[in-house]
Amino acid sequence: xxxxxxxxxxxxVNYPLISLGFFExxxxxxxxxxxxxxxxxxLLAEIVGRKEFESDGDRISILHSRGKIRRILVxxxxxxxxxxxxxxxxxxxxxxxxxxxxxxxxxxxxxDQSNSLEDVQALVxxxxxxxxxxxxxxxxxxxxxxxxxxILLNDRTLKKSGQVIAKGQIIARSVAFTxxxxxxxxxxxxxxxxSSHSMKLSKRGKVKVRVIEEEEMMTLGFGGVLAVxxxxxxxxxxxxxxxxxxxxxxxxxVLVGKAITFDxxxxxxxxxxxxxxxxxxxxxxxxxxxVIKAAAELKIPINLVGLVPATENLPGGGAxxxxxxxxxxxxxxxxxxxxxxxxxxxxxxxxxxxxxYKPQAIIDFATLTGACIIALGNVASGLMGNHPVMNxxxxxxxxxxxxxxxxxxxxxxxxxxxxxxxxxIKNTSGRAGGxxxxxxxxxxxxxxxxxxxxxxxxxxxxxxATPNRGYNQKGATGVGVxxxxxxxxxxxxxx
Ligand code: BES
Ligand code: MN
Ligand code: ZN
Numbered sequence: 001x002x003x004x005x006x007x008x009x010x011x012x013v014n015y016p017l018i019s020l021g022f023f024e025x026x027x028x029x030x031x032x033x034x035x036x037x038x039x040x041x042x043l044l045a046e047i048v049g050r051k052e053f054e055s056d057g058d059r060i061s062i063l064h065s066r067g068k069i070r071r072i073l074v075x076x077x078x079x080x081x082x083x084x085x086x087x088x089x090x091x092x093x094x095x096x097x098x099x100x101x102x103x104x105x106x107x108x109x110x111x112d113q114s115n116s117l118e119d120v121q122a123l124v125x126x127x128x129x130x131x132x133x134x135x136x137x138x139x140x141x142x143x144x145x146x147x148x149x150x151i152l153l154n155d156r157t158l159k160k161s162g163q164v165i166a167k168g169q170i171i172a173r174s175v176a177f178t179x180x181x182x183x184x185x186x187x188x189x190x191x192x193x194x195s196s197h198s199m200k201l202s203k204r205g206k207v208k209v210r211v212i213e214e215e216e217m218m219t220l221g222f223g224g225v226l227a228v229x230x231x232x233x234x235x236x237x238x239x240x241x242x243x244x245x246x247x248x249x250x251x252x253x254v255l256v257g258k259a260i261t262f263d264x265x266x267x268x269x270x271x272x273x274x275x276x277x278x279x280x281x282x283x284x285x286x287x288x289x290x291v292i293k294a295a296a297e298l299k300i301p302i303n304l305v306g307l308v309p310a311t312e313n314l315p316g317g318g319a320x321x322x323x324x325x326x327x328x329x330x331x332x333x334x335x336x337x338x339x340x341x342x343x344x345x346x347x348x349x350x351x352x353x354x355x356x357y358k359p360q361a362i363i364d365f366a367t368l369t370g371a372c373i374i375a376l377g378n379v380a381s382g383l384m385g386n387h388p389v390m391n392x393x394x395x396x397x398x399x400x401x402x403x404x405x406x407x408x409x410x411x412x413x414x415x416x417x418x419x420x421x422x423x424x425i426k427n428t429s430g431r432a433g434g435x436x437x438x439x440x441x442x443x444x445x446x447x448x449x450x451x452x453x454x455x456x457x458x459x460x461x462x463x464x465a466t467p468n469r470g471y472n473q474k475g476a477t478g479v480g481v482x483x484x485x486x487x488x489x490x491x492x493x494x495x
Contacts, residue, residue: 002149003151007155017069018072019072019099019109020075023077025080029048030112040065040069073099085400088115089470090402096146101143105146105148107148117161118400128176134180171294177478178289182461183279189279195237195310207296209239209242213235213237214226217238217349221328222238222328225349225350228260231267236310237310240305240306242304243304245295253488255304256307256351258365258367261281261282263342266340267321268340281313284343285309288365313340322338332348335425341438347366348441351446355447361450361494365480366454366456367455369438379468382406382458383395383453384439384455386450397484397486400486410436410439454480456479460480462475
């Protein structure tokens, strides 16, 4: 979609549809809304403040008008004192979908005097993400695309809007890229295919992509990845991506993402119900690839490394089995009690490998535990780590982006819970504190480096098909990309 900022008077605005938001209890028209109202003969003045336009920030009312502007979409923004940019992002997602349903191909969106540049970016992201579809497998014709959005702004904001619009579009495209990878069926996104998709990032030369093959993994002692991969005919791939935005050569931030391209559970097989959703078990890897793509296009002045271990988890004849013992890249061993706790095994090798970069921080993303959905539902990602300052920064980024994150404790008791009688650690210790014991497992592989782990099991896709944000739809959300880009934009050295 083409997006531009404009400040023309309404008689020069050539959009057949204009959208604007109202807060609950708002009774006066001001600024651009007032100007718009003058142009449509007081239609808005008649309805502003009425109960029918109040709701929790998702109701859209459609007004009909004569003249060049034929429709006005009024969207309820909820209570003014509960407003954040994410309210606007969510509203924008619903608006653009409605515009498409109504078969308009261009429209204008009025921003208030009080709107900030952060709001402009949120509007751009929300409207682009609201239009996201995963329809490459649909054989029937699609609805006509919305081709243009004009953001109606005051002159002061307009001057600075160009850059922010471009930034929002890059971020939205990267989120869409991540969603596509997550939404792809496992048959069309094997570890090999995922590697080829990653290779696309290296085309413009800013990102170096290298794939570590099975043979090299043996030399490196990646016992976790290799064990999980043994039940499948598809060879595992260990994708490394490097983006160097810091010309002074500062130490990198390493992002690690779980990419189980299909998780059947292996020999400890999962129930059939909802097993199809396990094509999304590559979402953590998809997020890391999306973040690197966005960071490179935005030219963020920082060095980044992405590590994405990719394999299927299947119960083939060669499969690893409960009772097996696996040795990882850092020499530690784990007793396998459940082959469905496979994510932590492939992450263990990747986290251990991350240390060779002497990183200033390690951050991993993984759809790691069903327990995280029990704890936080589909509302927030779980955060665990060893560095309170970095954790707080991630929580701040979560507040700014609306990608909710909640911290869980990583106390010693949880680390004791996964000790094994015959190996260093075991890969499960029952249901109690399942999200935290998984993180405790990972903590064995990060050494002394600042590290944060985000369990995105509940947030990577909309499991109940009722997304709680207007810019998400059924399927993958691309969670983590906006969060990380915000964090990296505001990055300061941790020491
Ligand atoms: N990928 C799953 C976690 C998951 C389940 C994410 C459902 C999203 C929705 C992970 O590999 C897994 O199977 N974890 C097990 C661990 C258990 C065996 C200790 C789980 O959560 O049941
Ligand atoms: Mn599993
Ligand atoms: Zn899994």
